[in-house]
Amino acid sequence: MIDTKSDFLTSFKVTASGLAAQRMRLNIIAENLANAQTTRTPEGGPYKRRDPVFMSRPFQDFLTREQAAGATGVAVDRINVDQRPPRLQYDPTHPDANADGYVAMPNIDTVTEMVNMMSASRSYEANVSVLNASKAMALKALEIGR
Amino acid sequence: MSDFGLLGSSGAFKANLLELRKRRQDIIAANIANADTPGYKARRLSFEEELSKTLPRGDELPMRRSMAGHMPTPFELEDGEIQEVETAIPKGDMNSVDLEQEMSRQTANQLLYNYAVQSLSGQIKKLKMVIDGQ
Numbered sequence: 001m002i003d004t005k006s007d008f009l010t011s012f013k014v015t016a017s018g019l020a021a022q023r024m025r026l027n028i029i030a031e032n033l034a035n036a037q038t039t040r041t042p043e044g045g046p047y048k049r050r051d052p053v054f055m056s057r058p059f060q061d062f063l064t065r066e067q068a069a070g071a072t073g074v075a076v077d078r079i080n081v082d083q084r085p086p087r088l089q090y091d092p093t094h095p096d097a098n099a100d101g102y103v104a105m106p107n108i109d110t111v112t113e114m115v116n117m118m119s120a121s122r123s124y125e126a127n128v129s130v131l132n133a134s135k136a137m138a139l140k141a142l143e144i145g146r
Numbered sequence: 147m148s149d150f151g152l153l154g155s156s157g158a159f160k161a162n163l164l165e166l167r168k169r170r171q172d173i174i175a176a177n178i179a180n181a182d183t184p185g186y187k188a189r190r191l192s193f194e195e196e197l198s199k200t201l202p203r204g205d206e207l208p209m210r211r212s213m214a215g216h217m218p219t220p221f222e223l224e225d226g227e228i229q230e231v232e233t234a235i236p237k238g239d240m241n242s243v244d245l246e247q248e249m250s251r252q253t254a255n256q257l258l259y260n261y262a263v264q265s266l267s268g269q270i271k272k273l274k275m276v277i278d279g280q
Binding site: 008010011014015017018021022025053054055056070071072073074119120123126127129130133134136137140141143144145146 | 164167168169171172173174175176178179180181182183184186189191228245248249252253256259260263266267270271
């Protein structure tokens with residue numbers, strides 16, 4: 001048995017959290033792609049791939065201040081730094097090349113990033129369409145008795 | 147949910163149904179928001195079966211008020227049940243949200259919500275007509 005009292009803001013808030021999380025993911029993918037050739041970082045060494053870790057988060061209802069059953073949002077729990085070894089590329093003329101002439105390049109696979117980018121953008125779109133549906137339902141409710 | 151005055155038990159029924167459909171929308175929104183959350187299990191709000199129990203069956207006569215002084219019998223609905231479901235095609239991250247399923251469920255839910263709103267509006271409109279005497 002669950003309490004059915006919840007306002008329309010619940011589904012808006014849940015969807016907003018989904019949009020924010022997917023945008024964050026997209027930002028991190030952009031960062032990865034921008035740094036695909038970065039061999040120098042403030043912490044030293046080549047850039048390391050980053051990946052957000054999502055976590056579901058329960059919401060409180062706006063009016064009742066009670067937890068809305070089942071309607072959990074999503075949040076970025078932490079940003080994981082990929083610890084896989086850097087890709088070694090032979091380029092003796094590069095200033096960061098080691099004694100053997102190999103340069104440590106970031107552990108980024110452009111194809112993986114592109115696929116992730118498409119996935120993030122599709123998920124974002126899905127959340128947008130949920131937002132529109134929730135809005136349409138809320139507006140429809142205002143038509144009762146008209 | 148018991149005192150709906152002129153709208154009676156069928157008004158209460160429709161209002162309760164709207165509430166349940168709105169809750170279903172919340173759950174679908176949560177499922178889609180968590181489509182990429184590792185370990186998240188898709189949730190379903192089921193209430194149709196409980197709902198149909200409150201309606202009179204074909205071989206039974208519906209309850210009627212034989213005297214105006216009798217108490218009306220509003221439809222007391224169950225709140226529905228939330229269940230976690232697995233997907234037919236498992237994903238690697240233990241997440242069981244099927245985006246296509248959720249989107250089509252959402253569309254169906256939205257249509258039925260609109261239907262309930264129109265039905266309730268129609269009832270109010272008829273009542274208005276009687277009050278205005280037109």
